Amino acid sequence: MPFKNYFRSVSLTIVATLASTLVAPAQMAPELKIEPQATVKTKRGTPATVTLKVSLPAGFHANSHTPTEPNLIPLTLKWTGGPLTDGVIAYPKPLLEKYTFSAGKDISVVTGAFDITTKFQVAASTATGPAAQTGTLRYQACNDRMCFPPKTVNVNVTVSVE
């Protein structure tokens, strides 16, 4: 590539970056993502495990399920429907981190990619075949200098009971 073209590409990239910086809202809430999950195959009368693979964008954290302050909103998974019952939820091990706003105190948080695992029992009377296991995941995220309102995302896992 001649330098002239190279220069043109670099210039266009810079202009595009500049434009996106100006157009993008200055402060947007981070989006928590849950990886799509393969169908969970299980049998009646046996245990079943559902692992949600969750991630937050770099630079953000969410309160853990056991926040260090009572007014902080915990990471909370609730299963609301589906063939799997009696779920026991295991949240990720929290990190204790200090932030600009925490005044030297440790804050119990989750960051980056983490798993939330639920161990269910599949009742012997459960109908066989595919079904949706549904729930919600509530979180409240911040970065070092600002926080965003709590959000709730839907969780939907396909379960196949044999």
Added chain:
Amino acid sequence: MNFSAHSVKPGRFFLLLALISGIAVILGTVGWPDKQPVHKPLKNEADRKKAPDFELKDVNGKVVHLSDYKGKVVLLDFWATWCGPCGIEIPWFTDFQRKYKDRGFTVLGVSMDDGGWKDVKPFVAEKKINYQVVLGDDKTSDQYGSVEALPTTFMIDRDGRIASIHVGLVDRKEFDDAIQKLL
């Protein structure tokens, strides 16, 4: 790839430098999106826009309008009990209220807690907040440009115009300087 500097015109080279400098200046001013606090210095009087009036209720159910404070410098703070950075600023604001209230200044806190007064009232008592707090709503947030990141603070001049906006935790001195300039 031919990277020979001899094949680029000097004018273009300086254009590239200008673009890079421009980006650096802009990012230095507003910060990287999503991560950095935004502090905008006091606008010139001619550039200030009227702060939208609102009608929100305090803990006693009394209706409070922003226009009730016309003639005063108002520090309008959007905050929430679950917002750690807001908790750092609140003691500053109680100090400012104490220090400047007799000079025509007030702080007005707009709580964005979904839980309402059951969450906010104990927090106000615990933090010994000495200024008026009202419960915010989506309408008011939208009026002020869809306030999402907290804290977001508007400095409003005596004529009810927005003189500066601060998004995220900024330095106490920046608020103090702004108040003193506006008084």
